[in-house]
Amino acid sequence: MKRLLPFLSLLTASCGSCEQVQLTPDERAWFPAHPKGSTISFRSNRGHANTMTLLEQREWFSNTDCNQLESGSYQPIHVQYGLESATLYDPKRPYFSIVADKIRPDVPARLQLSMAGLDYPLPAGQKIGPTDVLVPEPCHLSSGKTYPGAFVFRDGQNAKNYGSGRMKSFHWDKQAGLIRYELADGEVFERVGE
Numbered sequence: 001m002k003r004l005l006p007f008l009s010l011l012t013a014s015c016g017s018c019e020q021v022q023l024t025p026d027e028r029a030w031f032p033a034h035p036k037g038s039t040i041s042f043r044s045n046r047g048h049a050n051t052m053t054l055l056e057q058r059e060w061f062s063n064t065d066c067n068q069l070e071s072g073s074y075q076p077i078h079v080q081y082g083l084e085s086a087t088l089y090d091p092k093r094p095y096f097s098i099v100a101d102k103i104r105p106d107v108p109a110r111l112q113l114s115m116a117g118l119d120y121p122l123p124a125g126q127k128i129g130p131t132d133v134l135v136p137e138p139c140h141l142s143s144g145k146t147y148p149g150a151f152v153f154r155d156g157q158n159a160k161n162y163g164s165g166r167m168k169s170f171h172w173d174k175q176a177g178l179i180r181y182e183l184a185d186g187e188v189f190e191r192v193g194e
Contacts, residue, residue, distance in 0.1 A: 018066040020075045021102050027109045030098060031057060031081045032177040040083070040178070042189040045142075050189055052096065052178070055082040076103040083178060089116035090163035096178060113153060115170045115181060117163015120153045133158050139171040139180055141190045147173040155184075 036056040043049055058080045063071040083096040093116055102109035111134075113120045137152040153159040154169040161167060170181040179191045 018063060018068065018073050018075045019105070020061055021077045021105055023077060023079065023100060023102055023109055027100060027102065028079075029174040030100060030111060030172075031079060032175065034177070040191060041193045042181075043192045044190075045188045048187070048189075051086045052083040053086075055084055055095075057081045074104050076101065077109075078102075081177075085116065089166045089183075093117040093163040098172070113159075113170075113172065115153070115178070116167050117165070118153065118155055118159050118161045118167035118170065120159040137171070139173070141180065143190070143192065145191075147171070147176065147179055149174060150179060 034054050036054055038054045040052045040054070041049065042052070058078075060078050061075040062078065063075045066073075066075070077100075079100045081098050085094065085096060088094055093114065096115045097113070099112040099114075100109040101112075111120070135152050135154075135158050137150060139147040139150040139152075141147075150171045150173045152169060152171050155161045155167070159169075166183050166185075168182045168184045171179050173179050176191070180188065182188045
């Protein structure tokens with residue numbers, strides 16, 4: 001019985017309630033509030049058009065069984081937001097998406113952006129410059145609209161192309177989402193109709 005008591009106390013210590021982790025308002029701002037099925041229009045510097053349809057934003061928690069012994073006392077949050085492009089830029093990586101994973105309240109969420117194969121951040125251990133760095137860069141569209149709080153993600157700077165190589169860069173604004181993207185051949189698509 002004396003041998004069984006330490007085991008039972010360890011087992012009971014692994015049971016109990018877990019704390020659900022939430023995104024901070026600044027972290028949640030990366031996910032624009034648009035209903036599923038909404039469309040966003042883009043026009044290129046060469047006169048081409050593209051439309052993107054918003055997919056359903058998904059949000060879920062892991063460690064829902066609150067297995068404190070194996071997974072800890074938190075229920076990490078995962079949020080995913082996606083766009084489906086009418087123009088297929090990469091058949092193996094067709095979507096434009098952003099994901100946030102937050103495992104603890106005191107640790108910032110890990111952002112992952114993938115735009116038809118152009119991904120941020122780089123996998124651990126890969127270096128091509130200032131990796132895992134958010135690069136703020138105001139974005140001025142030819143329509144005159146300005147996004148002073150936008151971020152840029154460029155192949156070879158703070159992103160890497162794992163797809164067909166067609167995507168060169170993109171600008172993301174926390175309030176508007178995807179506002180501009182550039183292809184490797186120099187064609188630039190800007191958001192229109194706002």
